[in-house]
Amino acid sequence: MKKNTFYLLTGCIAVALLAILWYSVEVYRPPFVEIAFVVAILLVYLARRRVEDLIEDERSIKITEQAMVRTFQVFWVVFAAFSIGAVMQILHVPSFPRFGPPERPPEILPLRSLGYLQLGLLCLMIFLYVGFRIYYARKYGEWETDEE
Amino acid sequence: MRNKIKVYRAMHDLTQEDLAKKIGVTRQTILAIEKGRYVPSLDLAFRIARHFGVNVEEIFTYGEEPSQSPPA
Numbered sequence: 001m002k003k004n005t006f007y008l009l010t011g012c013i014a015v016a017l018l019a020i021l022w023y024s025v026e027v028y029r030p031p032f033v034e035i036a037f038v039v040a041i042l043l044v045y046l047a048r049r050r051v052e053d054l055i056e057d058e059r060s061i062k063i064t065e066q067a068m069v070r071t072f073q074v075f076w077v078v079f080a081a082f083s084i085g086a087v088m089q090i091l092h093v094p095s096f097p098r099f100g101p102p103e104r105p106p107e108i109l110p111l112r113s114l115g116y117l118q119l120g121l122l123c124l125m126i127f128l129y130v131g132f133r134i135y136y137a138r139k140y141g142e143w144e145t146d147e148e
Numbered sequence: 149m150r151n152k153i154k155v156y157r158a159m160h161d162l163t164q165e166d167l168a169k170k171i172g173v174t175r176q177t178i179l180a181i182e183k184g185r186y187v188p189s190l191d192l193a194f195r196i197a198r199h200f201g202v203n204v205e206e207i208f209t210y211g212e213e214p215s216q217s218p219p220a
Contacts, residue, residue, distance in 0.1 A: 146164065
């Protein structure tokens with residue numbers, strides 16, 4: 001398979017995924033888009049293995065690795081901070097007598113807010129990865145030009 | 149890490165693209181190594197040296213010392 005065919009196929013898969021997302025929202029069946037997402041990633045992975053003119057050498061692998069590691073290093077701190085907040089809700093059992101007006105336990109995050117939170121985390125992960133990828137690609141001379 | 153890939157390429161009349169194809173990497177990788185933006189792995193360094201038929205120390209020198217001219 002040629003590189004351009006692969007990019008075209010990836011674009012078609014992305015459009016199909018968007019259509020499934022739209023349908024999934026319309027009928028309110030989240031598993032549709034969840035399964036479709038996993039299948040789409042598998043299809044892209046399998047198609048990528050069949051590309052003949054796409055050279056992936058040690059420098060490009062290193063750029064990807066470094067970007068992924070840095071993304072993970074930053075993301076897990078943010079993710080852990082939000083998770084600790086959620087864990088606090090199940091740990092909120094007062095052990096000592098309290099004075100003053102009765103304290104209300106923290107409210108469980110509504111499902112819609114949880115969706116926004118997940119969306120924020122997802123966007124953060126994507127922005128971090130793209131940002132670090134650009135940084136390391138620049139560092140390892142991806143856009144260097146020469147007299148040749 | 150300093151290297152004389154550019155000099156050896158000129159001696160063998162190879163472009164970056166030619167060398168990249170023979171070594172199995174991208175042209176950007178050869179360019180990045182030549183400009184010192186990327187330090188190749190031992191495997192790649194040996195492959196480059198073997199392609200030019202010299203020892204790896206002839207092409208790659210460790211440290212900041214200025215590169216010497218290649219043997220005639």
